[in-house]
Amino acid sequence: MENKADFQYPHTFVLLGASGDLAKKKIYPTIWYLYRDNVLPQNTKFIGYARTKQTLEEVKEKSKKYMKVRPGEESKFDQFWEANDYLAGSYDRRIDYELLNQHISKYEKGPRANRIFYLAVPPTVFEDVTVNIKNACIAIKGYTRVIIEKPFGRDDVTSEKLSNHLASLFKEEQIYRIDHYLGKEMVQNLLTIRFANQIFSPSWNRENIASILISFKEPFGTEGRGGYFDSFGIIRDVMQNHLLQILSLVAMEKPVTLNPDDIRDEKVKVLRHIKPIELKDLLVGQYVGNPNGQGEEKLGYLDDPTVPKGSVTPTYAVAGIYINNSRWQGVPFILRCGKALNERKAEVRVQYKDVPGDIFEGHPKRNELVIRVQPGEALYLKMMSKSPGMKFDLMETELDLTYSMRYREADVPDAYERLILDVFTGTQMHFVRNDELKEAWRIFTPVLQQLEEQHIQPVPYTYGSRGPPEADQKLAEYNFKYSGSYKWQKPTLH
Ligand SMILES: NC(=O)C1=CN([C@@H]2O[C@H](COP(=O)(O)OP(=O)(O)OC[C@H]3O[C@@H](n4cnc5c(N)ncnc54)[C@H](OP(=O)(O)O)[C@@H]3O)[C@@H](O)[C@H]2O)C=CC1
Numbered sequence: 223m224e225n226k227a228d229f230q231y232p233h234t235f236v237l238l239g240a241s242g243d244l245a246k247k248k249i250y251p252t253i254w255y256l257y258r259d260n261v262l263p264q265n266t267k268f269i270g271y272a273r274t275k276q277t278l279e280e281v282k283e284k285s286k287k288y289m290k291v292r293p294g295e296e297s298k299f300d301q302f303w304e305a306n307d308y309l310a311g312s313y314d315r316r317i318d319y320e321l322l323n324q325h326i327s328k329y330e331k332g333p334r335a336n337r338i339f340y341l342a343v344p345p346t347v348f349e350d351v352t353v354n355i356k357n358a359c360i361a362i363k364g365y366t367r368v369i370i371e372k373p374f375g376r377d378d379v380t381s382e383k384l385s386n387h388l389a390s391l392f393k394e395e396q397i398y399r400i401d402h403y404l405g406k407e408m409v410q411n412l413l414t415i416r417f418a419n420q421i422f423s424p425s426w427n428r429e430n431i432a433s434i435l436i437s438f439k440e441p442f443g444t445e446g447r448g449g450y451f452d453s454f455g456i457i458r459d460v461m462q463n464h465l466l467q468i469l470s471l472v473a474m475e476k477p478v479t480l481n482p483d484d485i486r487d488e489k490v491k492v493l494r495h496i497k498p499i500e501l502k503d504l505l506v507g508q509y510v511g512n513p514n515g516q517g518e519e520k521l522g523y524l525d526d527p528t529v530p531k532g533s534v535t536p537t538y539a540v541a542g543i544y545i546n547n548s549r550w551q552g553v554p555f556i557l558r559c560g561k562a563l564n565e566r567k568a569e570v571r572v573q574y575k576d577v578p579g580d581i582f583e584g585h586p587k588r589n590e591l592v593i594r595v596q597p598g599e600a601l602y603l604k605m606m607s608k609s610p611g612m613k614f615d616l617m618e619t620e621l622d623l624t625y626s627m628r629y630r631e632a633d634v635p636d637a638y639e640r641l642i643l644d645v646f647t648g649t650q651m652h653f654v655r656n657d658e659l660k661e662a663w664r665i666f667t668p669v670l671q672q673l674e675e676q677h678i679q680p681v682p683y684t685y686g687s688r689g690p691p692e693a694d695q696k697l698a699e700y701n702f703k704y705s706g707s708y709k710w711q712k713p714t715l716h
């Protein structure tokens with residue numbers, strides 16, 4: 223870790239947008255867990271900043287219900303809030319940031335002091351906030367780092383404008399672009415699975431792999447908050463960032479070292495081998511209410527009063543992507559994501575080719591390596607085996623690494639905990655670099671424009687279903703075979 227030596231000095235973590243939803247639901251709980259677990263620099267001050275005039279006690283009241291406090295941790299929880307302050311101020315007036323600067327400076331005794339700014343603010347105030355941080359709040363005795371959340375623009379042009387703006391204020395190493403999927407255990411494990419196992423490396427290519435499905439499913443819709451979602455849609459919300467990031471980790475070449483820039487160089491390289499997606503590569507859907515469902519399930523996307531009438535914004539999408547390099551040419555990477563589906567699930571399915579020259583009557587099913595990101599981290603390899611006993615039958619089975627069974631004591635931290643700690647230690651391995659972002663928009667912008675300009679009608683699917691039936695046809699077109707015969711024998715404990 224780069225900056226552990228710095229941990230002896232004062233640090234200030236400024237949460238801009240401290241009155242908002244993300245702050246109360248995610249960021250306050252995360253900094254509390256990091257504080258509780260004693261992994262942050264001892265002398266860290268947390269300052270919430272937002273326009274709302276409120277006391278720290280009110281901030282605490284609003285976020286308390288999202289923060290787990292286990293028995294025996296009550297006094298530590300009180301200490302955490304003692305390390306907090308709240309300051310009300312505008313986002314656009316320099317004078318308010320000068321006051322913020324004075325406030326931070328009070329805690330910065332000694333030769334060195336570092337500052338981290340977390341921007342949990344809407345994109346509309348983004349430029350004002352960053353300019354004012356630069357003009358009035360830069361650390362003079364240590365580093366200044368800024369953490370930013372998506373959306374990083376809504377197409378190539380707006381994203382580049384934002385990147386240029388940021389680049390005019392900060393060096394790339396000061397900017398931490400969060401894609402919280404990069405903080406998830408199994409996404410971080412991809413590098414290890416791929417490059418620390420000789421068994422996978424030689425078969426990870428077009429000679430052996432038929433297709434790769436990278437999938438995100440969520441069992442709830444927009445639930446009255448579709449107004450924001452409608453201007454983005456599922457492709458910008460999930461596919462262009464989370465799923466494409468996973469794709470680049472699954473497909474990239476081995477980096478020279480584990481240095482963050484070596485890894486990100488390889489991620490960019492693989493993205494550069496992908497042509498912009500075309501309409502023919504895409505299927506989009508939008509959920510409709512389920513008349514037999516309960517509560518929210520009865521409501522379709524267009525029933526959400528915050529969604530414009532007749533909106534064609536996709537809430538579901540499948541895209542087939544080809545990587546035009548010698549490892550992957552001809553292998554479809556299928557990205558699939560949707561809201562209001564039958565389950566919460568994010569996973570990667572690496573489907574191997576059919577066994578050539580089959581000698582078995584039962585016909586072997588394809589091997590499939592499943593990397594389940596959530597819920598319940600797991601890695602399992604579906605394979606064929608002889609059925610135990612006198613018979614000589616083929617049987618589908620699996621090598622199963624289910625984390626909850628194998629690592630009972632392990633505490634898998636939340637993505638945000640890892641990522642915020644990474645900012646303190648200065649490791650950018652799990653953050654999105656400017657050139658990765660540029661490539662991601664290059665791949666998706668043309669098709670997003672075509673969807674909007676041609677007003678492409680999404681295929682309807684029912685709330686709580688697996689998505690539009692047409693999506694399975696699309697998967698089959700991209701050489702993803704579902705046999706439907708696999709039965710998982712859930713292990714029983716002895
Ligand atoms: N360690 C563990 O926890 C393990 C758990 N299991 C569990 O066993 C169960 C089955 O294993 P799994 O690998 O999912 O194997 P299956 O081959 O049974 O299912 C794979 C997935 O295919 C999708 N599917 C269903 N119908 C179709 C269709 N008509 N066309 C295309 N795809 C379809 C479903 O996901 P979707 O709707 O997303 O398309 C399904 O989850 C799962 O619940 C799995 O979690 C298995 C092994 C280990």
Ligand SMILES: O=C1O[C@H](COP(=O)(O)O)[C@@H](O)[C@H](O)[C@H]1O
Pocket residue numbers: 402440459460568
């Ligand atoms: O970035 C986003 O991710 C969430 C899903 O995150 P998860 O960690 O719960 O899987 C999604 O609900 C949201 O629409 C999207 O913006």
